[in-house]
Amino acid sequence: MTYTDYLWFNTKKRQEFVRITDEVAVIVAKSGIVDGIALVSAMHITAGVYVNDWEDGLIHDFQEWLEKIAPAGLPYRHHQTGEDNADAHLKRTVMGHQVVLPITKGKLDLGPWEQVF
Amino acid sequence: MTYTDYLWFNTKKRQEFVRITDEVAVIVAKSGIVDGIALVSAMHITAGVYVNDWEDGLIHDFQEWLEKIAPAGLPYRHHQTGEDNADAHLKRTVMGHQVVLPITKGKLDLGPWEQVF
Amino acid sequence: MTYTDYLWFNTKKRQEFVRITDEVAVIVAKSGIVDGIALVSAMHITAGVYVNDWEDGLIHDFQEWLEKIAPAGLPYRHHQTGEDNADAHLKRTVMGHQVVLPITKGKLDLGPWEQVF
Numbered sequence: 628m629t630y631t632d633y634l635w636f637n638t639k640k641r642q643e644f645v646r647i648t649d650e651v652a653v654i655v656a657k658s659g660i661v662d663g664i665a666l667v668s669a670m671h672i673t674a675g676v677y678v679n680d681w682e683d684g685l686i687h688d689f690q691e692w693l694e695k696i697a698p699a700g701l702p703y704r705h706h707q708t709g710e711d712n713a714d715a716h717l718k719r720t721v722m723g724h725q726v727v728l729p730i731t732k733g734k735l736d737l738g739p740w741e742q743v744f
Numbered sequence: 745m746t747y748t749d750y751l752w753f754n755t756k757k758r759q760e761f762v763r764i765t766d767e768v769a770v771i772v773a774k775s776g777i778v779d780g781i782a783l784v785s786a787m788h789i790t791a792g793v794y795v796n797d798w799e800d801g802l803i804h805d806f807q808e809w810l811e812k813i814a815p816a817g818l819p820y821r822h823h824q825t826g827e828d829n830a831d832a833h834l835k836r837t838v839m840g841h842q843v844v845l846p847i848t849k850g851k852l853d854l855g856p857w858e859q860v861f
Numbered sequence: 862m863t864y865t866d867y868l869w870f871n872t873k874k875r876q877e878f879v880r881i882t883d884e885v886a887v888i889v890a891k892s893g894i895v896d897g898i899a900l901v902s903a904m905h906i907t908a909g910v911y912v913n914d915w916e917d918g919l920i921h922d923f924q925e926w927l928e929k930i931a932p933a934g935l936p937y938r939h940h941q942t943g944e945d946n947a948d949a950h951l952k953r954t955v956m957g958h959q960v961v962l963p964i965t966k967g968k969l970d971l972g973p974w975e976q977v978f
Contacts (some may be wrong), residue, residue, distance in 0.1 A: 629896040629897055631896065631963065631965050631970070662746040662748065663746055664781075664783055664898075666898055666961050666963055668961070668962075668963060669972075670971070670972030670975065671972050671974070672912065672913050672914050672972065672974045672975060677837060677841075678789070678841055679789050679833055679836075679837065679841075680789050680822075680833060682822060682825060683821075684820070684821035684822040684823070684824050684825060684830075685820075685821070685822040685830060685833055687821045687822075688820045688821050688822050688830050688833075688834070689833075689834070689837075692814065692834055696813060696930060697926065703918070703919075703922045704917075704918035704919070704921045704922050705914075705916060705918040705919040705921075705922050706918070707918050708916060708918060713918075713919060713922050716913055716914060716919055716922075716923075717922070717923070717926055719913075720911060720913065720923075720955065720956060720957070721837065721838065721955065722837060723837070723840065723957065724911075724912055724913075724960075725960065725961060726841075726842065727783050727785070727842060727844055727961055728785075729748065729783055729785060731748050736748070737787070738786075738787030738788050738789065740788070740789045741787065741789060779863040779865065780863055781898075781900055794954060794958075795906070795958055796906050796950055796953075796954065797906050797939075797950060799939060799942060800938075801937070801938035801939040801940070801941050801942060801947075802937075802938070802939040802947060802950055804938045804939075805937045805938050805939050805947050805950075805951070806950075806951070806954075809931065809951055813930060838954065838955065839954060840954070840957065843958075843959065844900050844902070844959060844961055845902075846865065846900055846902060848865050853865070854904070855903075855904030855905050855906065857905070857906045858904065858906060
């Protein structure tokens, strides 16, 4: 049994962290799947999907850290196409572009602190 | 057909690499699944799961490298909550928090050097 | 329903980026799977599989960036085994070693710019 759904997000800033655990849980419930997996995958190549803590300080740390290891504003060759977001491609690669979540007894089977972003 | 199992680990040091290929293979055998996939996912947000070489020197290199790109002891904002492990959240993000392993003819279908940690 | 296939690549240079979207799509078509997922996983531990833009400038940026965060030529302990590729193990970890692609209505369900490498 399979079930496919799409979530759309309009973000306002250059970089945003959006918690989507609840949206995914609703889709899992709609799917009627009792035991299986849920693939949550970003369909845009400057977006990522990851699982971690829902704590504002940590999200701030993630942003600072990503800026340090994949800075914006460098003379990336990708920018010769007119784009200015090569760093976002790199950052999303570090964060991961998808997660596979276990579904057990009809629910997302997440650890106590696991949240999907 | 699905099968779910949980592995628990008590680690002693702040950072440990634990090979779990054999534990996962036992669960795959128990599951009776002949062709399919095995999701191996860390349920704690400072733990990762990855596939790579079982070679002590390389594991040492991984540790040194993670310390370089996501150092402990920086004034992370996450630490204002009383935690001191923001670096572990970052490190696990680099390593990945889950893998999906192919099962073919009832066994983990891994390349010659692939080991799960 | 499951279907397993193997792709082999002979690369000439120390580091190569090979687009495999079309090869994967052919295998998905052969599988006859209408709705489900495709696991694309590197079976060698110095190879990665990732999804991103098919743009030469960006691929160049990825190479420079990987060299910066996981340089070749450092005195890695892994090299005491006679190997000289510890950096490739680290680089593949950053890029990811596998992707899980959604299949919808018999086709890879990728975003407009998503390409598999």
